[in-house]
Amino acid sequence: MTRLQIILTRLALLALVLGAWELLPRSGVVNPLLLPPLSEVMAMLANLLGRPNVHEAVAVTALEVLVAFIIAVPLGAAAGILLAENEYFGEIFKPMLFYVFSIPKSIFLPMFILVFGIGFQQKVAYAAFTTAFVVLMSATAAVESVRSDHIMVARSYGASRTQILWRVYVPSMLPILLETLRISMIFNFTGVMIAEMYASRTGIGHLISNWGENFQMPQLFAGVIMLSAVAILFNEAVRALEARCSTWRT
Amino acid sequence: MQHLANLNELRGQAGEIAIKVEGLSHVYPGADGGVPALADIDMSVGKGRFVVIVGPSGCGKTSLLMMMAGLRRQSQGRILCLGQPIPEPDPQRVGVVFQEASLFPWLSTLDNIEFPLSLRGMPRAERRRRSQAMLSLVGLEGFGERYPHELSGGMKQRVSIARGLVQDPPVLLMDEPFAALDEQTRMTMGHELLRIWSTARKTVVFVTHSLTEAVYLADEVLVMSPRPGRLIDHIEVGLPRPRTYEMMATEVFGKLRNRIWQQIRKTV
Numbered sequence: 331m332t333r334l335q336i337i338l339t340r341l342a343l344l345a346l347v348l349g350a351w352e353l354l355p356r357s358g359v360v361n362p363l364l365l366p367p368l369s370e371v372m373a374m375l376a377n378l379l380g381r382p383n384v385h386e387a388v389a390v391t392a393l394e395v396l397v398a399f400i401i402a403v404p405l406g407a408a409a410g411i412l413l414a415e416n417e418y419f420g421e422i423f424k425p426m427l428f429y430v431f432s433i434p435k436s437i438f439l440p441m442f443i444l445v446f447g448i449g450f451q452q453k454v455a456y457a458a459f460t461t462a463f464v465v466l467m468s469a470t471a472a473v474e475s476v477r478s479d480h481i482m483v484a485r486s487y488g489a490s491r492t493q494i495l496w497r498v499y500v501p502s503m504l505p506i507l508l509e510t511l512r513i514s515m516i517f518n519f520t521g522v523m524i525a526e527m528y529a530s531r532t533g534i535g536h537l538i539s540n541w542g543e544n545f546q547m548p549q550l551f552a553g554v555i556m557l558s559a560v561a562i563l564f565n566e567a568v569r570a571l572e573a574r575c576s577t578w579r580t
Numbered sequence: 581m582q583h584l585a586n587l588n589e590l591r592g593q594a595g596e597i598a599i600k601v602e603g604l605s606h607v608y609p610g611a612d613g614g615v616p617a618l619a620d621i622d623m624s625v626g627k628g629r630f631v632v633i634v635g636p637s638g639c640g641k642t643s644l645l646m647m648m649a650g651l652r653r654q655s656q657g658r659i660l661c662l663g664q665p666i667p668e669p670d671p672q673r674v675g676v677v678f679q680e681a682s683l684f685p686w687l688s689t690l691d692n693i694e695f696p697l698s699l700r701g702m703p704r705a706e707r708r709r710r711s712q713a714m715l716s717l718v719g720l721e722g723f724g725e726r727y728p729h730e731l732s733g734g735m736k737q738r739v740s741i742a743r744g745l746v747q748d749p750p751v752l753l754m755d756e757p758f759a760a761l762d763e764q765t766r767m768t769m770g771h772e773l774l775r776i777w778s779t780a781r782k783t784v785v786f787v788t789h790s791l792t793e794a795v796y797l798a799d800e801v802l803v804m805s806p807r808p809g810r811l812i813d814h815i816e817v818g819l820p821r822p823r824t825y826e827m828m829a830t831e832v833f834g835k836l837r838n839r840i841w842q843q844i845r846k847t848v
Contacts, residue, residue, distance in 0.1 A: 488699060
């Protein structure tokens with residue numbers, strides 16, 4: 331298949347799904363109370379985007395996501411690099427962290443509520459907690475992806491420690507680090523959403539969970555579309571950057 | 581014959597020593613007093629000579645080379661490179677070519693060759709001039725903007741040699757540079773290396789486990805025993821230069837090759 335054919339097929343599939351979403355509820359094949367037609371959902375989305383309470387919720391969620399990300403990424407990265415570079419720390423902490431990594435983090439949510447309440451801090455703390463683990467694991471992998479023969483080459487040409495860091499470590503790790511950024515944002519976003527849906531007074535997750543409980547399906551689906559758009563946009567932006575920085579990685 | 585005469589003239593100064601190794605031993609630290617890797621190595625390499633160290637896998641020949649490069653410390657003994665000890669890498673004296681070409685995949689061919697110069701902060705224009713010259717020396721004109729993943733194994737090793745020579749060090753250390761190449765490429769690269777060597781006039785210490793490669797390239801072959809590595813033979817290869825592929829079929833070549841093989845076989 332040529333590139334064009336692939337793209338056309340993808341678009342056709344998308345049209346098929348969207349068309350079904352519109353037609354199946356309208357024709358009564360699917361209960362429109364459970365799945366409102368696409369046009370109704372889009373009209374609701376336009377309506378929601380004009381409501382002040384939605385604006386506020388979006389702002390709160392965006393801030394939570396951002397702050398949790400800013401805390402989790404450097405923290406996780408520093409811990410991951412320390413673990414990979416320092417044999418002593420690695421030996422001691424690596425097994426424990428792998429054990430903890432395997433536990434579903436959402437079971438700790440009640441503890442976060444007890445400690446932080448159900449406000450902004452709890453969302454940030456919980457999301458940062460779940461995200462830091464992912465960053466830590468990937469950062470360790472990034473350090474381990476640096477080839478020892480590359481370090482040897484740099485040393486043999488008289489590179490200083492700083493030069494080795496900037497000229498060998500950073501470019502070697504960059505593709506994995508960007509990938510980490512992208513994947514950790516997925517976990518981070520999920521963390522905030524779960525915390526908001528579990529117990530909250532505001533935020534877009536809280537709204538979505540409320541709409542669900544009150545059987546307001548057009549609102550619920552409009553919310554889902556809104557969040558999906560933001561998440562996909564961020565993901566693709568970082569992916570484009572990733573592709574530019576890792577043409578050599580084949 | 582012109583450059584043969586030149587080389588002989590160069591060897592006329594053979595009294596001068598480029599690398600001297602005295603009483604060198606090495607033990608890898610560990611339980612039970614550690615693992616002895618190298619024992620009682622004494623050797624000297626004359627300026628402008630092409631010396632090949634050959635020995636079975638794991639005999640410590642690479643370790644010895646890394647010590648000459650200042651990349652590793654020996655437990656005992658000393659190494660003098662151009663009359664001075666070499667406690668850490670000194671790219672002005674020694675260029676190293678590694679087993680895998682070990683090019684940086686995120687840099688273009690020219691940027692890879694220039695890497696040692698850029699570490700010293702040499703201006704870009706001067707760097708480009710020098711790396712271009714090296715690129716043509718190794719026969720890769722037109723490939724300067726390519727990236728390593730776009731080059732064949734032999735081409736990568738050429739780039740690696742160019743990188744080793746770009747600072748114009750008097751000594752070039754080569755650690756099984758052609759080991760990962762297929763037989764034909766390996767032969768061609770050996771031939772190319774001799775051409776480059778006769779132009780650049782460096783002292784070369786070349787490590788390999790291929791006997792044919794050793795005899796084909798070397799002025800002198802040093803044979804090492806299995807671990808702990810000792811020097812068990814020193815062979816002058818009297819074959820004239822420039823070397824040709826036809827020489828490999830001669831009796832002299834076969835005898836030299838066989839002598840090395842017998843030495844290694846005795847110890848295995």
